[in-house]
Amino acid sequence: MTPSSSKVTWPSLFTALMYAFMYAPIIVLAVYSFNESRYSAGWEGFSLRWYRALFSDRRIFAALQDSLTVAIVAVAVSAVLGTLMAIGLARYQFRGKALYRGVSYLPLIIPDIAIAVATLVFLTSVAVPLSLSTVIAAHMVFCLAYIAVVVSSRLQSLDPNLEEAALDLGATPTQAMIKVLIPQLAPGILAGCLLAFVLSMDDLLISSFTAGGGANPLPLEIFSRVRTGVKPDINALSVVLILGSALLSGLAEYVRYRSEKRRRLSG
């Protein structure tokens, strides 16, 4: 250990400043959500009026419901498709495999706006009316791609001996997959699902282009409100959502911690 770690140095000071930079906007939102005033930046007393306004706002709740429906359905279906794809890519060699794998990376690489535009053009050209279902279909594209990537990396770090043993002991391949492979992949699948869930809840562009008039996921509702200026009830909403995602990220870290601990114990 270097002696510099115990006293205040320029790098540690700079890092502290960067932590402040990362958290300042979030703290500002949280503080202002309790501010009585609508327009002023000054503090005009503690108030819960923006939370009252938020919780009596039916549009926000309808939008949240749309977002949760999209995220839960898209992630649930993608969890199955993405996991099967990751296992398939690890298991088989075939002509065009590099192409298949390359295409599966595209949703991670192509900017959202281009994917959104392409999906809209496609849906229009096959005359599918835009609705919540089209949003789900579009979200599945990036959800399954992210889940497959996370599961793939977990697949590579697995201990192959357990499956060998299962097969040696007479398990059928299907049994070996369901009873041995899937439980071992579970932390990876869960981590992938959490990532996909957060990305789906956060998505503005792909939803904007595929929702039409029939659906109004939360990011669309927030965007249409904040683009015209500061809205104090959106501050309150931010705090509620941040608490929600803090809970989710805590869960994700816990899952990671548990699986790492187990791996360390078994290894």
Place this chain on the structure above:
Amino acid sequence: MATKLAWIDRLSHDRWLGPVTLLGPAGVWLLLLLVIPTLLILDISLVPGLRLGQPSGGYGLGNYLQILQPVYLRVMFRSLSFALGTTVLCLGLGFPVAYWIALMAPQRWRNVLLVGFVLPLWTSSLLRAYAWTTILRPTGVLNSVLGVLGLPSQNWLNTPTAVFIGLTYSFLPYMVLILYASLEKLDTRLLEAAADLGATPRQSFWTITVPQTLPGIAAGCLLVFITSLGDFVVPTLLGGASSMNIARLIYNQFLGPTRAWGFGSALSMVLILAVSLAIALLLKYGDRSTLTETSQ
């Protein structure tokens, strides 16, 4: 890898778990909702003047030539400078942070410190950009603070300055995450050996630390460049009318009043091409492993 996954070959004789079952559903989905749509916009980008609900003419390069008009070239140039500037800022600010967490912070706190730095990524990107409007608007927090300090007030909201702040804020955690992964693997014995042989800290930084972490630097820069090049939320909420970039221009062609789908598709193809070019450059001149590292 081949030996490690050898057991997998033994599974391939199963009736139910054939390649079609495993790779079919996801493959069909990607083909239907990603590959075909992308080919479709390539197709309509080659139909000049295509608008929604109008009969289209023949093929041509008119939509691409339209991008070369000065007003649109400025948008392209602005998008590029947003992306390049953000990349430089994220590298400059992120490297010291990643370095401190990976090499100088107490060992047992490193994971916590890293998770703490990237935690804001879990909150909505829209709300994080909105938070900056609260800070940067003329009567916002920044000017209250500047006023208390006796400094002149700044009017940064709806200027490119606000876009740079917002983009850097949005993508700094990704940069730190990737640089950390690279710096964590740095062989510190090399630094000790260099010090023993009389190298100054500055010398060993430029001759050991930077070359050893170059793949991570390249991957981090690529990720920040790509994501900020195609960003829509930050320039829209923080940049105002003066900060039109390519994503906003595309958005307007489809959801705005113009409905020029052909031109919007051409812009999308240019954006995809720019991103592909950046990746190709990394694959050619960088370490191939960095891309797969990034995606994991």
